[in-house]
Amino acid sequence: MAGQGNGSAAPGSGTPLADPVSEARRLVQAASASGLTVRALGGVAVGLQSPSEGPLLPRQYGDVDLVTIKESRKGLTAFLKSAGYVEDEMFNILQGSKRLLFFDEGNQRKLDVFVGEFSMCHVIPLTDRLDRDPLTVPLAELLLTKMQVVELTERDQRDIYNLTFHHQVSNGGGQEIEADFIASLCAKDWGLWRTSKATIERCVANLAEYSLAVEVTSLITDRLAALWTSIDSAPKTAKWRLRSRVGDRVRWYELPEEHRTSA
Numbered sequence: 001m002a003g004q005g006n007g008s009a010a011p012g013s014g015t016p017l018a019d020p021v022s023e024a025r026r027l028v029q030a031a032s033a034s035g036l037t038v039r040a041l042g043g044v045a046v047g048l049q050s051p052s053e054g055p056l057l058p059r060q061y062g063d064v065d066l067v068t069i070k071e072s073r074k075g076l077t078a079f080l081k082s083a084g085y086v087e088d089e090m091f092n093i094l095q096g097s098k099r100l101l102f103f104d105e106g107n108q109r110k111l112d113v114f115v116g117e118f119s120m121c122h123v124i125p126l127t128d129r130l131d132r133d134p135l136t137v138p139l140a141e142l143l144l145t146k147m148q149v150v151e152l153t154e155r156d157q158r159d160i161y162n163l164t165f166h167h168q169v170s171n172g173g174g175q176e177i178e179a180d181f182i183a184s185l186c187a188k189d190w191g192l193w194r195t196s197k198a199t200i201e202r203c204v205a206n207l208a209e210y211s212l213a214v215e216v217t218s219l220i221t222d223r224l225a226a227l228w229t230s231i232d233s234a235p236k237t238a239k240w241r242l243r244s245r246v247g248d249r250v251r252w253y254e255l256p257e258e259h260r261t262s263a
Helices: 020-033 042-048 070-082 089-095 127-132 139-147 154-166 179-186 190-210 214-233 238-249
Strands: 038-041 064-068 099-104 109-115 117-119 123-125
Touching: 020 038, 020 042, 020 064, 020 070, 038 042, 038 139, 042 064, 042 139, 042 154, 064 070, 064 127, 070 099, 070 109, 089 099, 109 117, 123 139, 139 154, 139 179, 139 190, 154 190, 154 214, 179 190, 179 214, 190 214, 190 238
Parallel strands: 064 109
Antiparallel strands: 038 064, 099 109, 117 123
């Protein structure tokens, strides 16, 4: 896996790096060396999964997002404090079973930790396959955390284009975007299927706005189409079929308390 952002500080130092992608690498590597199960997600994970020369469509990354397993929650809290972060104690007391919040005061940046699963507009399981990549959640889950956004931001859209340009879409292909895995989750959850459908359609429709080379546009379009074919053709569960009868008449997604645009 190629990655970008090489920091100058030692992985175990207590000073967060200014570049969020480099900082995410520092934290994941140091936490893993300490025996904690931690991976990056969000925009910084897309940056880490980009080639060394950078992604197709560069953008500014804001906060650092991580995911950990429940067993590492306590240890990760102590680790992040030693790594230069200030804990939001009240938030973590109230929400700590699912999310942890820290601040990098020097760089005026938040660090968000999802515990066990990613829950925004939809719930995406993350921790069952964290061993598949040394730095980030697997590509399939990473892409799905972007596809599940109902109010898709331009940054989310760029991340989707970057992921589908730099990585092949396949069925069960190691370091590739595993369309069959994404399809299996959508086949159980009509709401996730519905949002993914809208996101893919929007991304295909908006791609021309970026004035990319014809061959680049074709590649992204073909991979998004292949992904949708896999999602749509996967056998659906009884729960999915039952929910599909209701359709759009009932809201199929959650509205996050904080509409996150910086990750």
